[in-house]
Amino acid sequence: MVSLLDRKLRRDISAMRGQVLTIALLVAAGVAVFVGSVSTYESLGRAVERFYATTRFPQVFVTLKRAPLSIVTQLNAIPGVASVEPRIVREVIVDWPAASQPVSARMVSLNHAGDENLARLSLRRGTAPDPGSSREAAINEAFAEANGVNPGDDIRVLLNGKVKAFHISGVALSPEYVYAVKPGLPIPDDRLYAILWVDRSAAEAGFDMKAAFNDVVISLAPGTDPKPVIDELDRLLEPYGSVGAVERRDQASNRFLEDELNQQKVMSTTIPFIFFGVAAFLLNSALGRLVAAQREQIAALKALGFPTTALSLHYLKLILVIVLIGAVLGIAAGWGFGKAMIASYQGFFRLPQLPFELVPWAAAVGIAISVTAASLGVLTALRQVVRLAPAVAMRPAAPLDFRRSWIEALLPRNAARSRRMMILRNTAGRPLRSLLTVAGVALAVPMMVLGIFWRDAIGEMIDLQFNLVERGNATVTFPHPMDRAIIRDLAREPGxxxxxxxxxxxxxxxxxxxxxxxxxxxxxxxxxxxxxxxxxxxxxxxxxxxxxxxxxxxxxxxxxxxxxxxxxxxxxxxxxxxxxxxxxxxxxxxxxxxxxxxxxxxxxxxxxxxxxxxxxxEPTAMLALGRKFKNLPTIESVTMKAYTLTSFMDKIAGLVFVTAGILAAFATIITVGVVYNSARIGLQERAWELASLRVLGFTRGEVAGILFGEFAVEITLGIVIGLPLSRIVIDLIARLHSNESFQIPAVVAPQTYVIAAGVVLLAAAASAYIVKGRVDRLDLVAALKTRE
Missing domain, CATH: 2.40.70 (Cathepsin D, subunit A; domain 1)
Structure with missing residues (x-):
């Protein structure tokens, strides 16, 4: 049998469906950002961990000039070393007719046909080069996809001044090149940089490295401190031109991957914390005011004999309904958010499997935080009502102690009109209510700025790095130090x-x-x-x-x-x-x-x-110069700014913009929820007073003007406070999100502030329009009888 309070619950939800939905959307936004961010971080971390484990990713990396294979025995004897894999690694130029500029590649030798003791290949298509084959090569998947390369195709490589053709036997991935970037560049360009794996015999012949190596990867025994091992490696390999052993964390691909994982970890804690903190505060405030507005109803129920426990459970059920709706929407939105993030990562990091895995505990924590925040707001407001005797609570609250404020003293005499004074005194006379509205709007503004400032940051990064610091439009690297006279030769080239x-x-x-x-x-x-x-x-x-x-x-x-x-x-x-x-x-x-x-x-x-x-x-000479550089053995690689910038926008900026767009959408939801609920609850709290003004002869427009005048004052104060607060939030986010690969500048363009304030104002205008319809339809008799 349905109880009286349950029927009231159904009626309240139906009558307040707009508020229920917008408050649920506050919950949904907080849950979605939290669930999506945490799940994305966990999904990416697990995928990397699985790939590193299955492909036996090394712990130490050394690059040197040339060392004999005979020294490998000494390397294996270093305490803590578990396995040593010597290799031949060289940067080469690829003769790729379809490219408008030189294509570079890193050629890596294989000792065991791809099934290496360390850094083994993960084949995607075809096979690894056969042992002893000097004509076969496997190619990395990113380059193959960007250039339409398939097993069975041929690729021509410039080796020691001679062009040699290799037959592509397979397409592969490697844990060393999850993020395949050309040396000297922080941004990958899959169209112009390839990884080629060949059998050791081919590398020995191509680079005159018989019984020698110039690169070695090492795994350590569990629990080994890498520093003593690195010191010993540097001592042993220094005579052979070692440039210094590095740990896994400083290996180029892994460094960027860890930077992104750390940034995602920061994002999964800081940004959700900010979103969730704002959403929880607003949820607490909105539901607390909602209960306070039902003071007379609660008092009447108390007078009819309903115990405090039953009333508390009644409002907790209301909370659970709202939170349940918000949680369902939030988990679904978080799933979509995470899927979008993972999809953007799949074109960024080359992993054999990168599925999105929803983290159940994140959803549970999000729901628990929402329920707790809402419960605190409701129970605090309910406690203030039920502490009063029913007869006292059912009476109208004591009139506000209106008095001339210092703001009025600042106004000119002709500005002191009755309606303006009513707006100012009602705003100042209810400081807590006004403060909650102002705080809600002030916190919504940074959410909007946080969602859209990334475009400003990316623009600043591009301007600083590609316009102010790197002012040339092409960079040429040589295979070894060259006499400075080569610069004069390059300067004479046409264009x-x-x-x-x-x-x-x-x-x-x-x-x-x-x-x-x-x-x-x-x-x-x-x-x-x-x-x-x-x-x-x-x-x-x-x-x-x-x-x-x-x-x-x-x-x-x-x-x-x-x-x-x-x-x-x-x-x-x-x-x-x-x-x-x-x-x-x-x-x-x-x-x-x-x-x-x-x-x-x-x-x-x-x-x-x-x-x-x-x-x-000269831009018009760039293509011809690029074609000429492709055939010069003195040039190891060529980087053109236009292509680097395009790659940056495709890779880094594209990933950032996906996140920023989703955050901006959630920020808009929070903003609308805050503003609409403030206006709607304000009407509910002021219904009796507004009806009284109508009876006294005020028109609908004048009554609405008083209500929305107070609202406008609160919105204006909220924006004024929210804009400098945005600066603090952006500084915090930029500081936490910067890493060794990228520095996120804390730059917010004036138009970003304008957009954020504009969204708040549009939400206010839309809310005012909706609420004005309710003011126009206000039942004067019913509203006035609520105080009888």
């Missing part, structure tokens, strides 16, 4: 308007107990095509006998401008030198290090040589 040389040297930086393996870029005095910038975007020249660090690298080494760090060259004579830090510069991508090129060449004692060149090429 080349400017050419400047760079010297790039792998180094290990040390500051106290901290160290970092990276490369230093040597720039000449007056270098114009690459100009590091400080925090004020002023160009900073590399100082003689000093080193310049990017801000994130300085933070990792815990040094500041004026401090001293130890620089060890990881090639040549491996000299060490203590250098002062001349300046800290800001860059959006990577963690670069700069020195004046003359200082760097003296340090390495290699003479006036360069490793790369920055070019500014």
């Amino acid at each position: 080349v308007l400017a050419a400047e040389g760079q010297r790039i040297v792998p180094v290990r930086l040390r500051a106290g107990q901290r160290s970092y393996l990276t490369s230093v870029i040597g720039l000449s005095v007056g270098h114009q095509l690459r100009r590091p910038r400080d925090a004020m975007l002023r160009p900073i020249a590399a100082a003689p006998d000093a080193i310049t660090l990017t801000r994130r690298l300085a933070e990792r080494l815990d040094v500041q401008a004026g401090g001293i760090i130890s620089v060890e060259a990881m090639e040549g004579r491996r000299r060490k030198r203590d250098l002062p830090v001349s300046a800290i510069v800001d860059e959006s991508i990577g963690m670069a290090t700069y020195m004046e090129i003359e200082t760097l060449n003296r340090f390495t004692d290699e003479g006036a040589v360069v490793s790369a060149a920055s070019l500014y090429v």
Whole structure:
């Protein structure tokens, strides 16, 4: 049998269906962001863990010039080493007629036909090169998909100045190249960079590496500290040109993957916390005001003998209905959010399987937080009512103590009209109610800004990195240091308007107990095509006998401008030198290090040589120059800014925009929910007063003007407070989301603030329109009788 309170519950839900839906949407938005973010992080982490385990991803990586295979026995004897896999790895140029510029590739030798002891291949199509085959090669899936390569096709590679054709036997994935990026670039370009796996015999013949290797990967015994192993590897392999052993966390592909996982982890805690915190506060506030507005009904039920427990259960049922609706919508939206994120990752990270797996505990936690927040709001408001005697609670609340406020004193005399005074005094006379509305709007504004500021951040990253720092439109790298005269030769090429040389040297930086393996870029005095910038975007020249660090690298080494760090060259004579830090510069991508090129060449004692060149090429000559560079053996790779920027937008920006779009949608839902409920509950709280004004002769428009005048004041104050609050939230998010690969700038364009405020105002206008219809249909007799 349905009880009286259950019938009341059904009627309340039907009568307040608009409020029930919008409050449920608040729950849905918080649950969706939390469930989607946590599930995406867990899904990506599990997929990576499975792939690393099945393909035996190494723990230590070493690149060197050339070492005999006989030394592998000594490497295996290092305490803690479980397995050693020596290889031949070289960067090569691919003769790809369909490409408008040189295509680069990394060629990696195989010792066991792809079933390697470490870093084994995961074949997607076809087979690995047969043992002893000098004509077969497997190719990475990303390049194959981007260029339509299939098993059975041929690919031509430039090896030591000679073109050699390889037959594609299969398409594969590798744990080393989940994020396949060309050396020196932080962004992958699958159209112009390939990974080729060939049998060891082919690599030995192509690079004259018989019974030798120039790359080795190592796995460690469980529980082994990698640092002593790395120190011993560096000692043993230094005579063979080692550039320094690195742990898995610093391997290029894994570093970016871990950065993205860490960023996703931050996102799954910070952004959902912000969304959920706002949603929970608004849920608490809205439901608390909803119960307070039913004060007379609760008092009447108490007078009829209903106990407090029954009334509490009645309102808890209301909460459960609303939360259940919101949870169902939120879990469904979270599933869609997570699926969209995983879909964007599938074109970004190359994993054999990347399914989206909904995390049940995330859904349970989201529902529990929603129920708790709603229950606190309802029970707090209910407690204030039931503490009063029914006869007292059924009487109208004591009139507000209206008085002339300091705001009125500031207004000119002709502005002191009765309706304006009523608006101001009603707003000031109910400070808690007004404060809750203002706080709700103020918290909704940062949600909107958070959802749409990413476009500003991406634009700032592009402007800083690709326009202010890297001012050339092409970069050429050489297979080994070349005499500086090659820069003059490049400058004479048709269409080349400017050419400047760079010297790039792998180094290990040390500051106290901290160290970092990276490369230093040597720039000449007056270098114009690459100009590091400080925090004020002023160009900073590399100082003689000093080193310049990017801000994130300085933070990792815990040094500041004026401090001293130890620089060890990881090639040549491996000299060490203590250098002062001349300046800290800001860059959006990577963690670069700069020195004046003359200082760097003296340090390495290699003479006036360069490793790369920055070019500014006439756009109309770019294609012809690219075709010519494809056939020059002195050029190892060519990077053109236009293609890098396109890849950046496709990969990084595309992934960010998917997230930003979804967050903006949820932020809009929260904003609409906040504003509509504030207006709707405000009408419910003021129905008796508004009906009284109508009886006294006020028109419908005048009554609506009073109600919405108060609402407009609260909305305006909320926006005014919310905009600077947005700045604090964005600074926090940018700081937490930045990593070694990318620095998210805390930049919010003025139009973003305008859009965020505009969405709030549109939600207010729509809510006012809906509520005005209720004001026009207000039953004066019924409204006035509620106080009798």
